[in-house]
Amino acid sequence: MSYVTPKEFAVKMVDAGESKIFMSTKDTLIRAYMAGAILALAAAFAVTIAVNTGNFLVASLLFPVGFCLLYLMGFDLLTGVFTLAPLAVIAKRPGCTWGGVLRNWGLVFTGNFAGAMTTAVLMAVVFTTGFSTEPNAVGEKIGHIGEARTLGYAAAGGAGLLTVFVRAILCNWMVSTGVVAAMMSTSTSGKIMAMWMPILVFFYLGFEHSIVNMFLFPSGIMLGGQFTWADYFIYNEIPVVLGNLVGGLTFVGAMIYATHFRESPKRNANRNDDIAGVPAE
Template sequence: MAIEAGTKKVHLPFPSVLLLGFLGGAFISIGYLLDIRVVASLPHEWGSFSAFLGAAVFPVGLMLILIAGGELLTGNMMAVSIACLAKRVNIAQLIKNWFWITISNFIGALFVAYCFGHLAELTTTGPYLDKTIASAQAKIEANPLAAICSAIGCNWLVGLAVWMSYGAEDIGGKILAIWFPIMAFVAIGFQHVVANMFVIPAAIFAGYFNWGDYFYNFIFVFIGNAIGGSVFVSAIYWLSYRRELALDSHSQIKGH
């Protein structure tokens, strides 16, 4: 399923790539916005339990992407990579897909950060501003090695969420497959390149930090997410099951 999904992704019409990529960035950002709105005004004494509550609602973003429809860079880092390992996709197609999904995810995330966060003032006032700034600052201040390692952990879990959702046969199964790994990465505090496309610009629009801070963070989180999805999920499962996956891929090609 993952190989087939990754193959389909690189053959989407270009307008669909841009539109679905916009939705992917927007949906993840809406999940993050929901997290902020739930957590920001909770008592400080609740400690890590408040982080769990925010993590519990964040997965709505990936649920919308995988059930309603959308393209997400971190998911493609897993799916397109394993399609490439199966020789259904070449490196040029992989790079092209990652590039345009990155751009369209960024546009979708900026839209939510500016329209809902800034213009609707959902991240610019009171405890919501404080939470947005604190979240962005924690990501920006991570040193490069910490950011890369954190991002590896993130997309190991996100890749697994997408991988398991492909095996679910109904919406309820997909929701369960998505919820646990995504809740885990958010509660742990791992860095997600598309989530960062929302929260750091939201803080910038509020007058904090600058675009240099954002792009410096982006480089290391992108690298870590790519390793997490393509190595820790795609490559490991490909090496473990390559004979079965290759036979399945070959039979699908013959069937067409």
């Protein structure tokens, strides 16, 4: 059967974290760059669907195509390595250190940002006919998304920052579940089906994903959105990165590690006494 049990894929998670810590700088940057570029293109695809159809559910149903492609091709998102890399240190794999984890996170962030920015520039050319006209309907929509999710949070003050942080936690709870879901099957179709579900949930609920935002917000600035780079980093990217870290590591990585990789001994109960309704000694 193609199904992989939780106990088995928990080991795969730790193995994956170890592999990412020891990956070369070149490979880490290339894989992160391509992940950021592909996910950004999927975001542009989803916004285009939402604008052209007026139906955000359809856009959400189709957005996971980008996530599935990049993971099947072995590329890395920051949200995924937030969850996986620390597990190798926690499991005391030889040579795995927190310094190695931070190095991996820094390289993946850099690669994701560069890839998303590349797609942002290319799509801005498309939306403005080579910057010769005003942005089309999709370009205008992207600009307004950036305004609402920076200045909107800023207007709410501390409550706004709390909201964006919590939305980021919830986002990577789902996205990292998608990362792990790819390990639940040995078949391509099984991997795609398992990844599709949590990514659909995160996107439709409007949660905050740091790499998707690396495309949406720089694009919004290029396309005339009325917010600044400082607005983007202070009221979105920084709290979103922190929230994604908390959500993926706690709700996914730590929980699966604690109960499937480090499963506690079974209770030593007397089956006959339990059946009879008498508590075991």
